[in-house]
Amino acid sequence: MNKEKNTYFPSLKDVKVAADTIQKVSAVTPLSPSLRYSKQFDAHILLKREDLQQVRSYKIRGAYNKISSLTAEEAKKGVVCASAGNHAQGVALSCKLLKIKGTIYMPAPTPKQKVEQVKMFGEEYIEVKLIGDAFDDANYEALRECESLNKIFIHPFNDEKVIEGQATVGLEILEQVTESIDYVFVPVGGGGLSAGLSSVFKTLSPSTKIIGVEPEGAPSMSVSIKNNKNTALEHIEKFIDGAAVKRVGDLTFPICKALLHDMITVPEGKVCQTILELYNKDAIVVEPAGALSIAALDFYSKDIKGKNVVCVVSGSNNDFTRAAEIKERALLYANLKHYFIVIFPQRAGALKEFVVDILGPNDDITHFRYTKNTNRENGTAVVGIELKYPADLESLIARMKQRKFYGDYLNDQPNLFQFLI
Structure with missing residues (x-):
């Protein structure tokens, strides 16, 4: 060093x-x-x-190198980590291979598949504890256990x-x-x-x-x-x-x-x-x-x-x-997926007009949520449209505005858009 x-x-x-x-x-x-x-x-x-x-x-590289460096006294006390991903698996496998008991804290919403993977790699040498809604909650409890029981914390990156x-x-x-x-x-x-x-x-x-x-x-x-x-x-x-x-x-x-x-x-x-x-x-x-x-x-x-x-x-x-x-994220980045608020006249044939006369030949509706309002001339829908070419967006919006279907464009409104993806 x-x-x-x-x-x-x-x-x-x-x-x-x-x-x-x-x-x-x-x-x-x-x-x-x-x-x-x-x-x-x-x-x-x-x-x-x-x-x-x-x-x-x-992650197995760093986890194993760290855990194998512990003294006999440290190893006997066991190790602790907090992770919802790859670090947890590296620690789990290292614990099994080195026959050292480990406790792995993971947030409660962690997908079951990830939890099962960690248990598979660690077998009887590790205990998984699902704590809190986010990583910070799990990390806090992991550090608290280390402090109270004098165990070694296996950090995912901040360790020599x-x-x-x-x-x-x-x-x-x-x-x-x-x-x-x-x-x-x-x-x-x-x-x-x-x-x-x-x-x-x-x-x-x-x-x-x-x-x-x-x-x-x-x-x-x-x-x-x-x-x-x-x-x-x-x-x-x-x-x-x-x-x-x-x-x-x-x-x-x-x-x-x-x-x-x-x-x-x-x-x-x-x-x-x-x-x-x-x-x-x-x-x-x-x-x-x-x-x-x-x-x-x-x-x-x-x-x-x-x-x-x-x-x-x-x-x-x-x-x-x-x-x-x-x-979805890939299509959005490629400028091929777009969300709109579409205004539909509350009359028979309005949806057919939108599909036949507004959408282009290569456009595809991938999301549609319509709310029919009583005693109003128009109803609104949130519509997701996938394009074949990014350049098709301008003409699509022009047709919507020309026929008075256009309500709003949602892709550039993050406060609303977050609820769609």
């Missing part, structure tokens, strides 16, 4: 120790060339497939051993390539992976540019770097749950600030487009956070042309029940 102005930076020696520690439990995941993305961006694009780990994310475990992703990448790497795109949540990976490249491949990628709705690292201090966000969009944190780690922030070449944000809708593309065109299933690095390529297309590029695909724990929302 190197010290500079009392700031922690993981040393290459510590990362290599972590690599030896986790080698029996963490797969050496493929670094696979993507012919499609390479052709699309005129670059050599490689995907680091951390979604192929046993727990389907890189966790950072060193995640850093082994960078070590593996450099062992798997024969040519120099120009860019690495890495998803950023709390910063454990980006801090660890960037420290390895700083030592072994300092010319490589490490690009951190955050969700547009949760730019905690970007804001902190801009403010030159670790800054907590008041509100975040939680859709990309694997990378949505209000505050990054006090350990990870200075590392990322010093070593990342750039921090960029990607709209959630673009991430959803990427998820669907990977599934439909490459038969790759990823979670929203796992698609962040690939989604970022569009925003760096000029810089990466002709370059060797690695995208870290961080995980694939996607909840099937989210498929409809992912498609």
Whole structure:
């Protein structure tokens, strides 16, 4: 561990120790060339497939490295964590493999599938406690148990051993390539992976540019770097749950600030487009956070042309029940899905007129909610319309206004729009 102005930076020696520690439990995941993305961006694009780990994310690396470092006395007391996702699975499997008792706090609304996965990986060595409505509630109770029973809290990112475990992703990448790497795109949540990976490249491949990628709705690292201090966000969009944190780690922030070449944000809708593309065109299933690095390529297309590029695909724990929302967000981002308040005259044939004369030949009604008002000439409906081409929107609105069906456009009214998706 190197010290500079009392700031922690993981040393290459510590990362290599972590690599030896986790080698029996963490797969050496493929670094696979993507012919499609390479052709699309005129670059050599490689995907680091951390979604192929046993727990389907890189989180097993940091969790196992941390828990295996405990003293016998600490291990006997047991460990605690709070997580509704990949970290919980990494901790659960680590507890089972190391035969250490663990308590995992998860918010009560956590999907049953995720809870069952955690129990499957941990078996009799872990206890799942469903607490509160949100992550903060579960986290509070987890920390309270640690304090009252003197147990070890396994933090998902703000821990030296966790950072060193995640850093082994960078070590593996450099062992798997024969040519120099120009860019690495890495998803950023709390910063454990980006801090660890960037420290390895700083030592072994300092010319490589490490690009951190955050969700547009949760730019905690970007804001902190801009403010030159670790800054907590008041509100975040939680859709990309694997990378949505209000505050990054006090350990990870200075590392990322010093070593990342750039921090960029990607709209959630673009991430959803990427998820669907990977599934439909490459038969790759990823979670929203796992698609962040690939989604970022569009925003760096000029810089990466002709370059060797690695995208870290961080995980694939996607909840099937989210498929409809992912498609919806992708269509909205592509400007193909639109919601309106439509005014219908309360007379026979009004709906037929709307379908035949207002909608274009390729337009499709995907949402329709009508309220018939008594003693009024007109009734209103909330109508969702999917277009084939974004350019069709202007003419659709013109026809609605011309025939007096137009009431309002809802896509750009977030206070109303949130109730539709």
